[in-house]
Amino acid sequence: MFLETKQLTKQFGGLVAVNQVDFSIEKGKINAIIGPNGAGKSTFFNLISGTHSPSSGQVLYNDKDITKLPPNKIAELGVARTFQTTNLFEQSTVIDNVIVGHRLRTNSTLFDAILRTKRYKREEQRCRDKAMEVLEFVGLTQVADQLAGSITQEEKKRVAFALALATDPEVVFLDEPAAGINPEETEGLAELMNKMAARGITVCLIEHKMKMIMKLADHIMVLNYGEKIAEGTAEEIMSNQAVIEAYLGG
Numbered sequence: 001m002f003l004e005t006k007q008l009t010k011q012f013g014g015l016v017a018v019n020q021v022d023f024s025i026e027k028g029k030i031n032a033i034i035g036p037n038g039a040g041k042s043t044f045f046n047l048i049s050g051t052h053s054p055s056s057g058q059v060l061y062n063d064k065d066i067t068k069l070p071p072n073k074i075a076e077l078g079v080a081r082t083f084q085t086t087n088l089f090e091q092s093t094v095i096d097n098v099i100v101g102h103r104l105r106t107n108s109t110l111f112d113a114i115l116r117t118k119r120y121k122r123e124e125q126r127c128r129d130k131a132m133e134v135l136e137f138v139g140l141t142q143v144a145d146q147l148a149g150s151i152t153q154e155e156k157k158r159v160a161f162a163l164a165l166a167t168d169p170e171v172v173f174l175d176e177p178a179a180g181i182n183p184e185e186t187e188g189l190a191e192l193m194n195k196m197a198a199r200g201i202t203v204c205l206i207e208h209k210m211k212m213i214m215k216l217a218d219h220i221m222v223l224n225y226g227e228k229i230a231e232g233t234a235e236e237i238m239s240n241q242a243v244i245e246a247y248l249g250g
């Protein structure tokens with residue numbers, strides 16, 4: 001199994017935000033999680049990425065139990081994520097945000113940095129090259145040297161993708177990547193997700209824009225009040241009675 005959750009549960013006091021969810025992500029595909037506000041979608045991501053630790057249940061990744069690992073260790077294993085809101089350093093350039101924001105790992109020590117040794121300069125160049133490579137992938141080379149505060153909302157969404165891609169992940173979890181942008185820009189981001197999948201990067205996104213999901217996702221899970229109420233292809237989901245009821249409040 002590539003990435004799977006077993007009976008994954010998170011309680012906040014008396015509230016069960018994620019309730020015994022069994023889910024497996026399909027490798028190399030575009031997976032989606034949908035559901036009404038407060039359904040537990042972001043919490044589910046937080047449990048996988050180690051941001052929150054589950055109350056019970058497990059997360060398995062390449063058959064390894066990663067349930068108790070801290071976020072940085074999970075990221076190192078190849079699991080990247082974006083957050084619902086990305087806070088960029090607006091007074092820094094886009095490329096510096098990618099370098100610093102994702103703390104691209106270097107082998108340099110503080111001593112190297114102070115003395116600006118050859119090794120430090122080499123590492124710095126490597127980070128810069130990597131950042132440029134991911135900025136090119138997401139279509140942002142032309143704004144690399146602009147201040148992050150000066151770019152458009154849609155470009156900021158792309159920076160969030162670049163941050164996630166900078167660690168060469170095997171799978172990326174995207175929390176509402178297209179929130180707050182127009183249909184044309186949403187189309188552009190959908191293309192970018194297809195490009196990621198074509199590159200062999202497994203995608204799992206949370207999204208409200210149903211039209212986008214139905215076109216884009218290979219595999220969909222529906223959460224409602226923390227529980228998985230349906231799973232399948234777009235066609236299967238669209239005709240599922242429990243899903244229709246959850247969305248229409250019936």
Ligand code: ADP
Pocket residue numbers: 012015017035036037038039040041042043044
């Ligand atoms: P979604 O992303 O589907 O909109 P969330 O996962 O953000 O939903 O939230 C699911 C439920 O858990 C909500 O009722 C929310 O208020 C609650 N919740 C989320 N995070 C916390 C937290 N850190 N502490 C307490 N309750 C939380």
Ligand code: MG
Pocket residue numbers: 041042043084
């Ligand atoms: Mg959310």
